[in-house]
Amino acid sequence: MTLPKRILILDGQTNQALACVRSLGRAGYTVLVASHRHWPLSGWSHYCRGCFLLAGQTVEAFASLRAWAYREGVHIVLPLTEKGCLLCNAERQEWEALGIIMGCGPTDMLLCAFDKAQTLQRAEACGITTPPTRFPKSLEECRAAAGEVGFPCVVKPRFSHAWNGSTFLADLGTTYVTNNEALDQAVVTRKQGDCWPLIQGFVEGQGKGVFALCDHGRAAVWFAHERLRDVRPSGSGSSLRRSIRLEPRLKEPAERLLSELQWHGPAMVEFRDDGVHPPYLIEVNGRLWGSLQLAVDAGTEFPRLWVAILTGKGVESATDYVAGVTSRWLWGDVKRFLYILKGPPAGYPGLYPTIWQGIRELLGPQPAGTRLEVWRSSDPWPAVGEWMEGIRELMASL
Ligand SMILES: Nc1ncnc2c1ncn2[C@@H]1O[C@H](COP(=O)(O)OP(=O)(O)O)[C@@H](O)[C@H]1O
Ligand SMILES: [Mg+2]
Incomplete structure (x- = not known):
């Protein structure tokens, strides 16, 4: 049996990808990189032995990546972001059927x-x-939650990258509100599908x-x-x-x-x-x-x-x-x-x-x-x- 030596690092534009490429390259692995971005950060490393440009962050683009990885003899794929993990897991069995080890749970x-x-x-x-946290299910519950934890409070989308099975929903990130009007605006824009954002006390x-x-x-x-x-x-x-x-x-x-x-x-x-x-x-x-x-x-x-x-x-x-x-x-x-x-x-x-x-x-x-x-x-x-x-x-x- 050949030792797993060829590793594909996903999300190659991230700082963690560069740290992985260098750490694994130094350890003697052959490291390949993929990203949906041109000129990804980790692709510049001299340890990077090959780079794949994804057509997007979609299941279809990941299917093309998988075919490339198989041709390149990749043993392990390491997704490094939430999007990367979810897109790999969307067709986990297909990756594993090719003998490729999936580097996420x-x-x-x-x-x-x-x-x-x-x-x-x-x-x-x-x-x-935890900070005082409420998990509202409607606009009225959001208002009640803010009343309970008090202003200023933190409004936080449930997911950094909400996945609805076919695409990712926007994440406006954590924000802070000091009054009812700002609260309404913050929660409505941070609702992801049916999921209302969390309301937290500021700690x-x-x-x-x-x-x-x-x-x-x-x-x-x-x-x-x-x-x-x-x-x-x-x-x-x-x-x-x-x-x-x-x-x-x-x-x-x-x-x-x-x-x-x-x-x-x-x-x-x-x-x-x-x-x-x-x-x-x-x-x-x-x-x-x-x-x-x-x-x-x-x-x-x-x-x-x-x-x-x-x-x-x-x-x-x-x-x-x-x-x-x-x-x-x-x-x-x-x-x-x-x-x-x-x-x-x-x-x-x-x-x-x-x-x-x-x-x-x-x-x-x-x-x-x-x-x-x-x-x-x-x-x-x-x-x-x-x-x-x-x-x-x-x-x-x-
Ligand atoms: N309840 C809180 N009180 C004070 N600061 C917070 C609170 N929640 C989040 N923050 C600040 O906002 C940042 C981003 O929030 P976090 O929940 O980590 O979301 P993400 O990192 O996914 O954007 C945190 O790193 C922290 O600095
Ligand atoms: Mg954080």
């Missing part, structure tokens, strides 16, 4: 994380602290991520970080973050939840921690995450370990990592600066950086030892490609 399991209502209800049922605290690689409900590998800067200062993925020791007060609820969900594969459990209350669960990202390179830089090679589980080798013991490693996504900081220039979104109740702070963050000194996420002198082209594509996108949006 089944849809029912994934939906426990992709559907924020399910995640929070399951978490509450097992005693995990203070620092964003912390607990990352795990699970083997059928048992977490075999752990990692944790704290967010130092978010791309969108009102809440989003991070542009600057630091690895931290995994304290029991973060690990314990994450472990309980992942075991409750019988999670299989990688997951990021996102908390907001004010250091006083037990950390509030915000959501579970049931896939490899944007800041994956930090975990790799700190010593936890999640991509390789996930491949080891997928190929039945298992992961012997929890690997240790270095706390205090700081990773900066420079292009993310540029985007952050543009958000700072725009000013806080209407209704945002938290502190928002000033333009002067933004300039200092962008051009001033960074925490000692900060590493750039994308730049590697041994593999320089992704950083060049990222800026070329980023500037092109910015110009196109003007």
Whole structure:
């Protein structure tokens, strides 16, 4: 039997794809990339041995991808976003019939994380602290929910990428409202099919991520970080973050939840921690995450370990990592600066950086030892490609 050596990384435009391509390429795998975008970030890496341009994010486009993957002798396919996972699972049997190992768990399991209502209800049922959350089923229930949790409150679509069986529904993202009029507008525009958005109380605290690689409900590998800067200062993925020791007060609820969900594969459990209350669960990202390179830089090679589980080798013991490693996504900081220039979104109740702070963050000194996420002198082209594509996108949006 040939060893599974050829790995197809999906969602090649993402930062996590680049981290996977580099981690697996360095480990000796032959890595191929697919994306629906021209010039995807990870396709610039010298480890990328072939690139497939998807005609779109549809089941049909994934069928063409599958035919290509088969011709290329791919052994494992790794979807890295919710869309990628759902589109792979839409025809999981067809992939597996070709002998290709699917690098994500089944849809029912994934939906426990992709559907924020399910995640929070399951978490509450097992005693995990969540922001006060309501799950309304009508406009009247939304208004009543806001009355209960109080203004300002958070309006959150149930799904980042709602899938109706044939296409993805728009996600306007989390927003903040301070009055009834804004509430009505926010919930109506964030309704996805029959699913009304969640209404949450706003909780203070620092964003912390607990990352795990699970083997059928048992977490075999752990990692944790704290967010130092978010791309969108009102809440989003991070542009600057630091690895931290995994304290029991973060690990314990994450472990309980992942075991409750019988999670299989990688997951990021996102908390907001004010250091006083037990950390509030915000959501579970049931896939490899944007800041994956930090975990790799700190010593936890999640991509390789996930491949080891997928190929039945298992992961012997929890690997240790270095706390205090700081990773900066420079292009993310540029985007952050543009958000700072725009000013806080209407209704945002938290502190928002000033333009002067933004300039200092962008051009001033960074925490000692900060590493750039994308730049590697041994593999320089992704950083060049990222800026070329980023500037092109910015110009196109003007
Ligand atoms: N209840 C809340 N209180 C305060 N901030 C929140 C709350 N819910 C979400 N946020 C902020 O908004 C960000 C995005 O929300 P999240 O639920 O993680 O959705 P997603 O990452 O899928 O867009 C979070 O990272 C956090 O910074
Ligand atoms: Mg989030």
